[in-house]
Amino acid sequence: MQGTPIAAALVKLEPHLVQDSQSSGEIAAAIYTAQLAPKDIPLHFICESEDLRNNICRDLRRWEDSDWLGAKNKDALRALVNILRQRCAPSTFRQAVDGDEWKMIDKGRDLAKKFDQEHKTKLVIPETEQFFNLTGARLSSLTQRLAYRLIRRQRSDIRRPATQRIVNNVITSIQINTGRTVLEADLWISLRSNEIRKPIQDFLLKSLHGALRCGKYWKHIPGLEERSKCARCNVEETMHHIFTECSATGRDEIWNLVEHTWSKKQADWSRPSYDDILSAGTKQWRTVKGRRRPTAERLWKILISEAVFLIWKMRCERVISHNDDRDWTHSRQETRARWLTTMNRRLHLDMSMTNKRFGRLALNNNVVLSTWRGTLVDELALPDDWTGLSRVLVGIDIRPWEDIDNG
Structure with a gap:
């Protein structure tokens, strides 16, 4: 007996079983067919993609060993495995291969659309047996990382009001300024980009949570309420103020230096909010013809993340290390020198990461060359591939910075 994709047109899963709607139709069809057919008759499922076959045949042990952590539609897949284990005849899964089978899939799609418009699709309720339920993670394959993630999954998803407010503001700003819709999950994932160093990832994560100790944090500590205000501007010291408004020496200077470096990539500049x-x-950068510029996007992540982290560190030095002298500030020369050091270290890190000893983690030479193209000192005198040169021979170009004073 064959369980075909046409069955997906007749049934659908209960909403609480669905996390990914794209693959839920095939799972519903498989559950419906497996429950409908006698248990001693072989079943051969013809699928539109290899996802269901891989989950049930290739990856089943891995999913069950990790308690289905990270699996899409895990509850539905767990129910399907339970029902298949109740059967005594074999069941096979494969992708459609010839024209007749793909015609059958197209017929199923048309029926599904028709039944859905007529509200004739019915829910399929999995008939599972407790004996075949395999729960928890396999102890022999449990790692500290897996255990921590499983524990985190058990916690209720309680959103901090500050986090939700900041996240909503960021997503709304992207929608208004670019017209793109960015999912909240994509925003969190973007903070773990390989182009952003680990300490800065943690710093930005805390910023998105509103968890850094400044501003309102000090209002609730007796005797330290005055720390909630910026000593330079005499307003509440928020992260927004530190990055975009503070008049203390350093912030404005660093953004000018970022602008000078970014202008070498022949891309528009406006100081980031x-x-x-x-x-x-x-952030996405495109050519005039609309093509993505991945290496420009990579440099943008590096510049912005390094800039805000340096602004924060200099703020902490001014507020904490020199709190007894409110007039103390960083000089412009020191600010420029620290930015130069920061960017050269980041450049040399990229150069080091092209070494083949890092295996699959090694950076592609062309990616590094394209990222920093146009920003180096005497770049025309360098060889085509300078990633293997001595570090003292390669550095970012500081000469245009002299124009800042003249401007």
Whole structure:
């Protein structure tokens, strides 16, 4: 007996079983067919893609060993496995291969659309047996990372009001300024971009949570309420203020230096807002013809993340290390020198990461060359591939910075 995709047109899963609607139709069809057919008759399922076959045949042990952590439609897949184990005849899964089978799939799609418009699709309720339920993770394959993720999954999803407010503001800002819709999950994932160093990833994560100790944090600590205000501007010291408004020496200077470096990539510049900073990992840059510029996007992530982290560190030095001298500030020369050091270290890190000893983690030479093209000192005198040169021979170009004073 063959369980075909046409069955997906007749039934659908209960809403609480569906996390990914694209593959839920085939799972519903498989559950419906497996429950409808006698248990001693072989079943051969013809699928539109290889997803169901891979989940049930290739990856089943891995999913069950990890308690289905990260699997899409895990509850529905777990129910399907339970029902298949109740059967005594074999069941096979494969992707459609010839024209007749693809015609059958197209017929199923047409029926599904028709039944859905006429509200004739019915829910399929899995008839599982407790004996075949395999729960929990396999102890022999449990790692600290897996255990931590499983524990985190058990916690209720309680959203901090500050986090939700900041996230909503960032997503709304992206929608208004670019017309693109960015999902909340994409925003969180962008903070873990490989182009952003680990300490900065943690810093931006705390910023998105509103968890850094400044502003309102000090209002609730007796005797330290004055720390909630910026000593330079005499207003509440928020992360928005530190990155985009503070008049202390350093912030404005660093953004000018970022602008000078970015202008060498032949791309438009406007000083990023607080929302732009938190969403730097999702920023897209395109050519005049509309093609993506992945290496420009890579440099943007590096510049913005390194800039805001340096602004924060200099703020902490001014507010904490020199709190007894409110007039103390960083000089412009020191600010420029620290930016130069920061960017050269980041450049040399990229150069080091092209070494083949890092295996699959090694960066492609062309990616590094394209990322930093146009920003180096005496670049025309360098060889075509300078990633293997001595570090002292390669550095970002500081000469245009002299124009800042003249401007």
